Amino acid sequence: MNGKIHVILLAAGNSIRFGNNKLLHKIDGKPLYQFLPDTLKEVQSCDGVHCIVSQYKEILEQMAERGYHCVKNDKPEDGIAHSIRLGIEYLEEIGVLMKEDAILFGVCDQPYVLAETIEGLLESYRESKKGLGCLCKDGRLGNPAVFGAAYANELKALTKDQGGKKVIHRHLEDLCRWEAASAFELEDIDCKEALNLVQNIRQWQKKDLYFRIPESLDTLWKNKRMSQKSTELSGYRKRIGMREFLQHTGLSEVTKATVALVGAGGKTTFAYRLAEALRAEGKAVLVSTTTHMRETKEHCFIWREEPEAEVQLKSLRKCIRTPEVWTVGRKAEGGKIKSLPEEVLEELRKWEMILILEADGAKERLVKMPAEHEPVIPKGTDLVIGLTSQMAIGQKVGTAHRPELVKAFLGKTEEELLTEDDLFLIMTSSKGLKKNVSGIFLPVLNRCPKDWCPKEKQNWAEQGIILCEEME
Structure with a gap:
């Protein structure tokens, strides 16, 4: 034409x-x-x-x-x-x-x-x-x-x-x-009534995240424009938004899945960006934790000892049918919520929805190594996303969460600085972010400055590390 x-x-x-x-x-x-x-x-x-x-x-x-x-x-x-x-x-x-x-x-x-x-x-x-x-x-x-x-x-x-x-x-x-x-x-x-959705969806569209996906990874992209190769960053595809990221992970193709987030450097923010994007696609979504996470000021369903579980589950079903993204957990100290009873979590995983779990703690640090009891990933989890912040590069080892474990793993002192090679090792090791992972694993270097790339970019791409840019 x-x-x-x-x-x-x-x-x-x-x-x-x-x-x-x-x-x-x-x-x-x-x-x-x-x-x-x-x-x-x-x-x-x-x-x-x-x-x-x-x-x-x-x-x-x-x-x-x-x-x-x-x-x-x-x-x-x-x-x-x-x-x-x-x-x-x-x-x-x-x-x-x-x-x-x-x-x-x-x-x-x-x-x-x-x-x-x-x-x-x-x-x-x-x-x-x-x-x-x-x-x-x-x-x-x-x-x-x-x-x-x-x-x-x-x-x-x-x-x-x-x-x-x-x-x-x-x-x-x-x-x-x-x-x-x-x-x-x-x-x-x-x-x-349809206007209730407008504010949420337009707000999400304005607060998109942007990703660089390794060319080596298989994708579920349907549209050939999305599969163009990059000429500016060897080993990585062109810059894409959260919607295309959902297609890459396959989450846009399913209505039921369990997603666990582990690591450090923005897990909670990433979890809600992911949830908002899925909700904007018409998916039923619920956010929770297997450890602890911040209690949201709005749309947080606090699970209590009373009334009985069946009554609370009925109320929770009504919540996830609304336009908003809901969080559920038991009340904990310090303005946080904690994990649900095991039998309740298993019931939720049967529902026709995307369940997003914060499955690791980092006390708002940029990088971490997991302790013996971490992370807490439920058996049969469909997708594990492991995050580390690019902002950790140049910071002292002692600023990490569980610095003694980071020191032992990297062979460094607390005063030495973290390098991109250090983050690479943590993100790709079965002792690091891949610990306890049995299903699909996607390592994400979070909060990357626009157009930043690792020195060994081909090696990073071959290991499947996704670069997530800061929001504009």
Whole structure:
């Protein structure tokens, strides 16, 4: 496909289920209808005319100031088909829709979709030589969707509430699908209850972590753009975000798993970033500990001796169905929670959810060696993530957690400085972070400065060490 890709945004709905004009409802001070146009500003593949179809004067005036071509829909009661027809007829009227062109249709009540996802769809569509393209997740088709100009007449023939999917389902053999990383990217806001998810998901999207994944590791990535090799950091793939990291680990593909975090240097923060990302993908998630961890100020379920376990488990099930990430544990001293009774933990591991366990203690130090009783990894844990902080490099051995064990392992004194070679040994040794690990193990060097890389980067990559950058 060598033509231009025009954009038609649909913003003419009556918001019947919402109760009032949802498109003008503000989230973080911004009207809902502005999220998709703001996202599209970052999509370079949309190189044609951008227009919006709406019944609302305020929206048309604001979008005209942004440079959009604005089309008034005076008959919104005629359904989405009327808006589609008005948009196409406008492009034809001004003479910009050529036979080699395509049109990207988007709805303005869809705030979760990201620019990189739309860019991936359009790049894949261009390469596929097919006439149709749309986002999908686990077989479900969604918006935005792209239609070659050859389908313009068929789209204009739609009636009432028939949308573009009607045309897509007639021509599935001509459809290019692009898998969204998150199911929430396909969601629109139909009712006020759905707004409860917006704050959590948008906040997570702004606080992403970034990773460099070794090329040597097998991945579950589906989209070929994610598997490009790096030319700037030998042995490592290009910089990716948390969503792609979930695909790499396989967590985006499952609904039930136990994940244990061991080591030092940001386990708790990493656990909640991981949990928030999984929750944003629609997964049921619960955070707990097999040792001790800080008690969260909100959404923390304290397990008590009374009432009986069955009653508490019923209440906990309700908690994990909410948009928030919940933590569970027994009350401990010093503002902390401690591990659940063994039988309760085993019951939770049977549930259809991702259980994230902080399975090691480090007293907020940057690096550690485990004691004889550490870490506490439940038998049958699916994935163990071992963390050490890059910030430990250049610090004295005596600053580590359990410095006497670190001294003995490295053969250093407390006054000597830790090097990246020292961290490498701790992260890859069965006496270090790999201790008691029987399943899949992913070593992560946490809090790396942007563009930092180890001197022996090829060796680090071959050992599967993932580099996690500081949040921007």
